[in-house]
Amino acid sequence: MIDKKNFKKQLGETGYVVIRNFFNQKTKKNIRDFANWYSKALIKSWEKKNNNQKVNYKDKFLYKKIINYYKYFDKPEYRRNPKKNFANSHFYKILIDPSFSKIHELIQSSKWHFSFIKNLRFKSKLLPWSISNWHCDRFTFRNFKDDNFKFLIIWLPLQKLDEKTGSGIEIVPKNIFSFKELPKNYLNLKNRNKLFYLDQFEKKFKKTFIPKVKFGDVVIFDSNVIHRTTNAKKNFPYWSMDLRFEYGTKISNETIKGGIDMSKDEKYKFVKLINSRKLKI
Numbered sequence: 585m586i587d588k589k590n591f592k593k594q595l596g597e598t599g600y601v602v603i604r605n606f607f608n609q610k611t612k613k614n615i616r617d618f619a620n621w622y623s624k625a626l627i628k629s630w631e632k633k634n635n636n637q638k639v640n641y642k643d644k645f646l647y648k649k650i651i652n653y654y655k656y657f658d659k660p661e662y663r664r665n666p667k668k669n670f671a672n673s674h675f676y677k678i679l680i681d682p683s684f685s686k687i688h689e690l691i692q693s694s695k696w697h698f699s700f701i702k703n704l705r706f707k708s709k710l711l712p713w714s715i716s717n718w719h720c721d722r723f724t725f726r727n728f729k730d731d732n733f734k735f736l737i738i739w740l741p742l743q744k745l746d747e748k749t750g751s752g753i754e755i756v757p758k759n760i761f762s763f764k765e766l767p768k769n770y771l772n773l774k775n776r777n778k779l780f781y782l783d784q785f786e787k788k789f790k791k792t793f794i795p796k797v798k799f800g801d802v803v804i805f806d807s808n809v810i811h812r813t814t815n816a817k818k819n820f821p822y823w824s825m826d827l828r829f830e831y832g833t834k835i836s837n838e839t840i841k842g843g844i845d846m847s848k849d850e851k852y853k854f855v856k857l858i859n860s861r862k863l864k865i
């Protein structure tokens with residue numbers, strides 16, 4: 585499934601690797617269950633006291649219909665990413681997939697921590713938050729300047745994404761431009777939130793890459809890689825998830841507090857987590 589030599593070579597040069605059919609059927613089902621759980625929670629929060637719309641919460645593909653409900657419930661306002669820490673048993677069932685440990689083996693580092701950030705999102709032409717600026721995920725962390733602080737982002741779509749659909753991920757290859765080339769005075773800006781807007785450097789992004797992907801594939805990229813989401817061209821929901829794994833000698837304080845050391849008692853820990861986090865919805 586993963587060619588070790590090519591993986592390291594490409595990650596080192598361009599900063600990203602696309603792996604086809606990364607997940608097995610079981611994990612794909614767990615990802616769908618997680619998206620359905622999330623959709624259910626969201627739709628419940630949109631429901632009004634007196635409405636006639638019957639929501640079929642048992643629908644196995646509820647997440648694919650979220651835009652219909654969004655329209656029905658008068659386009660309710662909500663934050664794009666309502667809760668960063670919404671891990672539950674569905675989520676841990678995804679994380680236990682052995683493919684994640686295979687990536688750890690490939691990068692050959694003694695450290696492997698699942699970071700506290702876990703995003704599950706849907707986008708649509710109808711939604712105002714579907715477009716993102718050019719940015720670098722390192723800025724999410726306080727110690728973003730530390731060279732010993734490293735992480736990989738694993739981005740996965742829940743359906744096909746290509747140039748016709750839009751809403752995919754657009755990447756600036758590391759050998760074209762990356763976090764490392766950002767001017768020092770820029771990185772010294774006091775307000776960390778301001779660092780997220782890298783559109784001003786767009787002239788430097790001579791060549792970008794938009795992977796064509798389907799459900800089951802993953803795009804893995806390193807924390808120095810600059811990227812953004814492309815415009816959604818259709819209304820149907822475009823679901824994607826992104827996870828982060830830290831592997832440098834420095835692990836962020838955020839992850840020490842809220843993440844999981846994947847190299848320790850992995851199986852035992854996850855079984856415990858899966859059993860302890862019962863679903864409320």
Ligand SMILES: [Fe+2]
Nearest residue numbers: 719720721811
């Ligand atoms: Fe990002």
